[in-house]
Amino acid sequence: MSIAGWQDALREVTGVAGVRGALIISAEDGLVIAETAMDDLATADVAALSAALVSRARRCTAALHATPPESVHLVGERGAVLAVAGPAPLWLVAVARDDAELGRLRLVLRDAAGALH
Amino acid sequence: MAFLELGERLRQRGQLAAAATVALAGLGHYPAVADAHDLLARIRADQGNDAGAIAAWHATLECDTGHLGARKGLAFIAFRSGEFALAERYLEAAAMGAPHDATILAALDRVRSLPRGSTEDAVRLADPASGVLLFDMQGMRLAGTVADSGDVSVADAVSADAAGLAREATRAARLLGLGAVRHIVLETADARIAVIPVRHDAALLLHRSASTPLGRLLALGGRAAHAAREWLERMQ
Numbered sequence: 001m002s003i004a005g006w007q008d009a010l011r012e013v014t015g016v017a018g019v020r021g022a023l024i025i026s027a028e029d030g031l032v033i034a035e036t037a038m039d040d041l042a043t044a045d046v047a048a049l050s051a052a053l054v055s056r057a058r059r060c061t062a063a064l065h066a067t068p069p070e071s072v073h074l075v076g077e078r079g080a081v082l083a084v085a086g087p088a089p090l091w092l093v094a095v096a097r098d099d100a101e102l103g104r105l106r107l108v109l110r111d112a113a114g115a116l117h
Numbered sequence: 118m119a120f121l122e123l124g125e126r127l128r129q130r131g132q133l134a135a136a137a138t139v140a141l142a143g144l145g146h147y148p149a150v151a152d153a154h155d156l157l158a159r160i161r162a163d164q165g166n167d168a169g170a171i172a173a174w175h176a177t178l179e180c181d182t183g184h185l186g187a188r189k190g191l192a193f194i195a196f197r198s199g200e201f202a203l204a205e206r207y208l209e210a211a212a213m214g215a216p217h218d219a220t221i222l223a224a225l226d227r228v229r230s231l232p233r234g235s236t237e238d239a240v241r242l243a244d245p246a247s248g249v250l251l252f253d254m255q256g257m258r259l260a261g262t263v264a265d266s267g268d269v270s271v272a273d274a275v276s277a278d279a280a281g282l283a284r285e286a287t288r289a290a291r292l293l294g295l296g297a298v299r300h301i302v303l304e305t306a307d308a309r310i311a312v313i314p315v316r317h318d319a320a321l322l323l324h325r326s327a328s329t330p331l332g333r334l335l336a337l338g339g340r341a342a343h344a345a346r347e348w349l350e351r352m353q
Contacts, residue, residue: 063271067308072302074298074301075299
């Protein structure tokens with residue numbers, strides 16, 4: 001997929017109400033590959049922390065003898081981070097407010113991550 | 118092994134006493150063969166001896182932790198006894214081993230659609246079939262195990278890694294201003310896993326098949342967290 005295609009995927013995600021930003025990250029090194037986000041969102045921090053979370057999630061599923069995670073959701077009282085695997089090592093990550101429609105966001109992320117190939 | 122075929126043929130003909138004799142004789146020679154215990158369990162179930170069937174299916178799982186027939190058999194007995202939540206848990210465990218088995222998925226749909234009593238969905242932390250694992254934030258297992266294995270060494274390893282995940286989630290939530298962690302959900306091709314903080318020093322993990330709706334997983338997680346808090350208070 002082209003860079004323009006990636007930006008389209010990110011715009012689709014940020015089009016969901018309550019989403020503060022969307023990023024494509026490299027889960028191997030925690031770096032931002034592409035992003036569309038509000039100014040106050042520290043996307044470098046989001047990328048690094050999401051990659052660390054994905055790494056921990058992989059260890060957890062390996063211990064369970066399950067297949068590797070395809071998505072990781074971290075939901076807090078004031079917001080959420082949802083990450084969905086794209087073509088390795090890319091992950092599509094969204095940061096949402098607590099009033100976001102997480103069910104819809106999850107589906108949009110899955111579609112958009114599938115389109116990153 | 119010829120006795121397996123002979124025993125099964127006798128069972129299907131309804132000659133249950135003869136089938137049991139064959140199965141027990143076979144087990145005398147091959148006590149570690151899971152299918153032999155499974156045969157005996159099916160015979161006991163046909164005889165209406167639920168306790169005998171359950172014991173034999175547990176023996177089957179000791180020989181082969183992923184034995185599908187034993188999971189389905191235990192679900193059948195639970196269903197026949199009206200313990201629908203237990204039946205669902207056994208079917209969930211079976212679905213994790215065979216996520217595309219249409220018979221298991223259909224049975225899961227059916228059992229989930231049945232009305233439950235108020236105590237039916239109670240979370241039993243000590244029940245290995247519950248698939249609820251409680252651990253402290255240092256990664257030490259406190260209670261429970263994981264659904265597809267009664268092996269405590271697996272449960273201990275999962276506790277250690279799940280605690281690492283919970284700590285990482287807490288750190289990420291703090292640094293990103295997300296507030297206190299409500300839950301972490303992992304979706305894999307064959308499973309859905311929820312990690313839910315119970316208190317500042319403990320969390321629990323729920324492990325279910327990929328067929329489990331996320332909302333249902335989280336609803337069960339909420340009940341499990343409540344049960345875990347009560348359990349922790351009793352322990353102190």
